[in-house]
Amino acid sequence: MNELPAAIGPTTTAVIKASQRLTPETTDEVRHITLEVLDPSFQFSEGQSVGVVVPGPHDFGNDYHLRRYSIANARSLPVGTGLNLDILVRRCFYVDEISGERYPGVASNFLCDAKPGAQITLSGPYLSPFRMPLDSRANILMVGTGTGIAPFRAFAQLIYERRGDWKGQVRLYYGGHSGLDLMYKNDETTDLAHYYDEKTFKAFRALGSRPLMTSSQALEQGLHDHAAEAWRLIKESNTHVFISGLSKVAKVFCKVMAEQAGSEAAWMEVKERLVEDGRWSELVYD
Numbered sequence: 001m002n003e004l005p006a007a008i009g010p011t012t013t014a015v016i017k018a019s020q021r022l023t024p025e026t027t028d029e030v031r032h033i034t035l036e037v038l039d040p041s042f043q044f045s046e047g048q049s050v051g052v053v054v055p056g057p058h059d060f061g062n063d064y065h066l067r068r069y070s071i072a073n074a075r076s077l078p079v080g081t082g083l084n085l086d087i088l089v090r091r092c093f094y095v096d097e098i099s100g101e102r103y104p105g106v107a108s109n110f111l112c113d114a115k116p117g118a119q120i121t122l123s124g125p126y127l128s129p130f131r132m133p134l135d136s137r138a139n140i141l142m143v144g145t146g147t148g149i150a151p152f153r154a155f156a157q158l159i160y161e162r163r164g165d166w167k168g169q170v171r172l173y174y175g176g177h178s179g180l181d182l183m184y185k186n187d188e189t190t191d192l193a194h195y196y197d198e199k200t201f202k203a204f205r206a207l208g209s210r211p212l213m214t215s216s217q218a219l220e221q222g223l224h225d226h227a228a229e230a231w232r233l234i235k236e237s238n239t240h241v242f243i244s245g246l247s248k249v250a251k252v253f254c255k256v257m258a259e260q261a262g263s264e265a266a267w268m269e270v271k272e273r274l275v276e277d278g279r280w281s282e283l284v285y286d
């Protein structure tokens with residue numbers, strides 16, 4: 001690879017330890033990829049993302065291609081010489097509006113095709129708006145769709161596996177076009193279900209009730225069903241809201257909360273207070 005520009009910042013090498021498809025063949029491919037970062041001084045916090053640098057040359061004369069992926073696991077002690085880091089990657093394609101041709105997204109296809117043993121270059125970890133509160137009495141409201149679940153898996157691991165003394169209420173509102181889209185809780189893997197027995201954890205997984213419903217529409221439907229509980233928690237002064245995934249997720253959540261608040265203006269007042277207090281964070285990408 002050509003020398004990387006200084007703007008990328010320091011990079012580090014990671015080895016792919018495992019790559020598991022989380023979705024069946026009949027739907028979009030999403031893979032859970034476990035990396036071992038070889039430098040034991042590499043540190044990250046739950047909620048951060050890393051950059052994946054794909055060696056070039058690429059189209060349009062680009063020497064490198066860098067895309068960000070949310071870290072999907074909580075910090076742990078280094079394993080041997082390295083450190084485990086999980087990412088959740090959807091294989092992306094895009095259609096050229098002029099030619100109508102379908103092109104594979106560079107980084108997501110590079111990652112989904114990579115086999116165990118392959119070495120990749122990471123940048124970051126990057127500062128993130130997502131920060132887990134230190135006070136274990138805090139309520140955590142996590143709202144997302146698709147691969148937006150990645151930081152929430154890290155949060156759940158931190159709360160229930162690393163800390164183990166969480167007293168606040170933890171809620172996950174997660175929408176999927178169908179059951180196949182529910183990462184970590186479908187026929188392929190039930191990873192997140194490990195926490196269902198925890199008395200402070202409740203997950204509300206909403207599925208599209210009509211074939212063409214999108215994940216965001218399913219989330220809206222599911223949020224409606226549990227709006228009163230979300231609203232009750234929102235009004236508590238120790239509740240932190242985390243929104244992750246497509247930018248529509250924030251719009252859907254605000255729409256449902258405005259109905260609970262009685263008007264858009266009343267909701268905006270509540271939301272502004274959450275933002276001012278540092279209890280509202282969004283990590284969205286389209």
Ligand SMILES: Cc1cc2nc3c(=O)[nH]c(=O)nc-3n(C[C@H](O)[C@H](O)[C@H](O)COP(=O)(O)OP(=O)(O)OC[C@H]3O[C@@H](n4cnc5c(N)ncnc54)[C@H](O)[C@@H]3O)c2cc1C
Nearest residue numbers: 067068069070088089090092094105106107108147150285
């Ligand atoms: C903070 C953050 C966290 C993220 N976390 C995750 C995550 O956990 N999991 C995940 O799967 N994704 C995540 N993403 C999205 C991810 O970074 C990538 O954007 C995604 O994987 C697509 O990258 P790609 O290189 O495969 O596609 P690209 O090659 O970059 O193509 C992506 C899009 O760019 C446009 N495009 C690119 N090239 C062209 C072209 N030649 N002509 C026209 N249009 C073009 C198209 O609209 C296409 O859809 C995150 C993004 C951010 C910012």
